[in-house]
Amino acid sequence: MPVTSVTTDPEALTMTLVGDFPVPVERLWTAFADPRQLERFWGPPGYPATFDTYDFRPGGIAHYWMTSPEGERFYGRWDFEAIEEPHRIVVRDSFADAKGEIDDSVPTGRMTFEFEATDAGSRFTAVSASPTAEALEQVLAMGQAEGMRQAIDQLDMVLADLREYALGKGTVTTLLDDTHVRITRAFEAPRHLLWRAHTEPELMKRWLLGPDGWEMTVCENDLVVGGAYRNAWEPIGDTKGEPFGFEGENLVVDPERRMVTTERMTGAPFPANINDLTFDEVDGVTLMTLLITYPDKEQRDMILAAGMTDGMETSYLRLEKEILSVA
Numbered sequence: 001m002p003v004t005s006v007t008t009d010p011e012a013l014t015m016t017l018v019g020d021f022p023v024p025v026e027r028l029w030t031a032f033a034d035p036r037q038l039e040r041f042w043g044p045p046g047y048p049a050t051f052d053t054y055d056f057r058p059g060g061i062a063h064y065w066m067t068s069p070e071g072e073r074f075y076g077r078w079d080f081e082a083i084e085e086p087h088r089i090v091v092r093d094s095f096a097d098a099k100g101e102i103d104d105s106v107p108t109g110r111m112t113f114e115f116e117a118t119d120a121g122s123r124f125t126a127v128s129a130s131p132t133a134e135a136l137e138q139v140l141a142m143g144q145a146e147g148m149r150q151a152i153d154q155l156d157m158v159l160a161d162l163r164e165y166a167l168g169k170g171t172v173t174t175l176l177d178d179t180h181v182r183i184t185r186a187f188e189a190p191r192h193l194l195w196r197a198h199t200e201p202e203l204m205k206r207w208l209l210g211p212d213g214w215e216m217t218v219c220e221n222d223l224v225v226g227g228a229y230r231n232a233w234e235p236i237g238d239t240k241g242e243p244f245g246f247e248g249e250n251l252v253v254d255p256e257r258r259m260v261t262t263e264r265m266t267g268a269p270f271p272a273n274i275n276d277l278t279f280d281e282v283d284g285v286t287l288m289t290l291l292i293t294y295p296d297k298e299q300r301d302m303i304l305a306a307g308m309t310d311g312m313e314t315s316y317l318r319l320e321k322e323i324l325s326v327a
Contacts, residue, residue, distance in 0.1 A: 001153045006145050013136050015145055017126045019152050023159050025115050025122040029086035031158050032113060039064070040158045044150035045182065045291050046276055047074070048258065053100065058083055062091075063100035069260045069274050069293065071225060071252045077102060081110075089113040093128065107135035124152070162186055162285040171313040173304070178297040181304070183290040185316050189324040191279040191286040195256040197323050198277070199223055204231075207319040210311040213239030225253055229261065248272060271295040 002019040009016070021028055031037045035054035043049040043066040053063040062078040077096035083089055093111045095103040102108065107130065114125040126148065130136035157165065166172070166186035174182045187194060197203045201219035208216060210233070218232035232245030245266040252260035257279060264272040276291040294300040 002156050003149050003152050006149050008136070008140065008145065010133065010136065013130045013133060015128045015136070015140070015148075017124075017128075017145075017148050017152060019124045019155070020118065020120065020122070021124065021156065021159055022121040025117045026086050027159060028122045028124060029115050031155060032089060033085070035062070037158055040280055041154040042151055044147045045154070045176070045180070046293070047147075048278065056080065056083065061100065063096060065098075067252060067254075067258075069251060069276050071260070073098070075100075075103075078111075087115050106138065107131050109135065109139065124155075126152070157287070162282050162287055166287055167285055171309050171316060173309045175300075179294045179300060181292045181294070181300060183292070183309070183312065185288045185312075187286050187288065187316075187320065187324060188284065189286055189320075190284065191281040192256050193324065194279050194286050194288060197319055198259070203323055206322050208315055209233070209318065211314055213237060214241070217243075218245060221250075223250065223253055225250055227253075230266070232266070252276075270299060273299075 002021055003017060004020055005016075005018045007016050008014070031041070033056055035051040039049045039051050042064070046069050047066040049064050049066050051062060051064040053061060055061050058080055060080045062080070063075070064077075065073040065075045067073055075096040075098055077094045077100055078091035079094070081090040081092060090110065090112050092108055094108040095106040097103055109131065110129045112127045112129075114127075116123050116125075128139075128144065128148075130139060160166075166184060167188060169186070171183060171185045174184075176182055197207065199221065201221070204219050205216040208231070213235055214233050215236050216231065217234050218230055220231075221227065221229035227250045228247065229250065230245060230247040232243065234243040235241040246263050247266050248262035248264060250259070250261050251274070252258055258277065260274065260276045262272040263275050264270065273295070274293040276293070278289045280287045280289070294303070
């Protein structure tokens with residue numbers, strides 16, 4: 001992981017995060033200067049950021065929100081105090097409302113981002129200063145330290161050339177903790193086409209089949225927040241197996257960017273998972289990321305042991321062949 005340390009200093013009223021990256025300092029700077037890159041990592045997994053205002057100059061304002069897997073929005077605001085390209089950014093860091101007005105119920109702090117060249121690439125240092133000891137305790141209790149660590153640990157995927165980082169590596173499954181699994185897969189295709197392939201029933205039935213010998217018999221989705229979906233499969237020919245299906249509710253629908261759903265096997269006595277699916281496109285390559293939240297470790301292990309990753313890769317190969325290559 002790129003983050004090397006997160007420390008707090010109660011006397012100085014600061015929290016300091018340090019991360020090292022194998023890229024020139026100018027490349028690291030652009031990830032913070034460009035809001036489209038910034039929103040790919042600013043926010044811990046499951047809480048991606050959306051910047052609707054980003055006036056990147058001293059005196060300018062950035063307004064953003066993080067959207068939870070349940071669709072709840074948490075708003076923030078930066079007031080830029082200093083910008084010294086490519087080495088330093090200073091902002092007043094505030095909680096805000098939907099209109100970008102500062103929320104005075106949580107004290108405003110100050111964040112200083114520093115970028116410096118190293119022998120191995122570049123180093124990023126973020127110093128978050130609180131106005132009082134009580135304010136520092138408040139933001140730490142709200143999870144600022146772990147949230148920052150998780151956010152910056154995602155920055156390496158933004159800085160990487162997707163063609164080198166992920167294209168051709170197939171489906172990659174990473175166990176983040178006992179209940180969270182991250183699955184990534186890169187496609188040489190625009191994200192609008194990947195979105196269509198994951199939301200249009202006539203396309204889904206052509207590729208979302210797992211191993212050969214199965215057909216998708218039901219593909220229904222009321223693609224709005226709160227809408228329900230249901231998918232079902234049956235074996236064909238001499239294929240052995242029992243019909244099965246999945247169903248759930250749409251929690252977040254952000255067209256071409258993000259879709260969050262609950263998922264439970266039809267008729268099974270197991271609690272639902274939460275599937276957080278995102279698409280990020282850079283230079284014609286789209287990185288698909290699926291963050292799965294399981295109710296417990298036992299259910300996570302049971303599903304992974306059933307060959308989920310291999311089945312997904314078989315489907316993705318079919319997606320590339322049947323849809324992406326002829327679009």
